Amino acid sequence: VGSFHKDDGIDIEDFEDETIDVDTVEPKRKRQTHLRLRYQCTFPGCSLVTDTCASIEKHVRTAHLGGSESDDSRSDGEEEFYYTEIEVNVDNVTQKFSEMCTSSPPEVVGPLSPSIPVPDHDYQKKDHNTKFQASSVPSSGFFHQGITPMSFSNPPQMKRSMSWQSSAHVSSPPTHSLSPPIRVTKPTPQERLHQHQAQSPKSHLYSVSPKTTGFHKKPRSEVRKCRKVYGMENRDQWCTQCKWKKACSRFVD
């Protein structure tokens, strides 16, 4: 488990560094007007530096992403992941354009659907064997980096992130017999059941002889939950929900 997390952790940190730079650099830029921004291509083997983000994006798009200059369809800001801003101490304050370009990376920031690996909240808190996640789970900050569901799909680094997203969940269970409990943007069956019950005027009827009505209150999932996977002796490895005898948050259907 440890190595799994570690590998992914490195990815995450790399990723976060790259994106956080944009944010951390930004305030400086506003205060120190004599700093000049340059844009350096970070694509492996390429260190081209340009004056404007437009040109670096163009460069990345054409030279590394294989797109044409007018190929906007697959350039949802993904060029940004191949260049970085660097500051040059020059007395030149005419950087408005570049500021406009860089200060708002494709802010299509949409809350990634709540479910994409909604990290176990217990992971975010204290789980000792998932401390890495606690520190680097890209909860809100992650999405504030301008990562969007759309940009999620293409750029390689986003793919890394994706792989982390899913691997983070695969990582915990010691058994390999399980399909990864990847969460997608849909409610769990129980949530759906509850929603349905809440919305249905007959919601209270399910408790009346469910066997005769054929409506089962809680069709049991075939997914093995923490209790079954880890066993009672490894209760500390259960997700918090299971520890609390709540609906498992780690192994959802």
Place this chain on the structure above:
DNA sequence: GGTGCCGGGAA
């Protein structure tokens, strides 16, 4: 009898 988890209570 084991499992999953709702409902509710204690801290």
Place this chain on the structure above:
DNA sequence: TTCCCGGCACC
């Protein structure tokens, strides 16, 4: 809010 558990449905 976090944590825990009684109790019930399901298997």
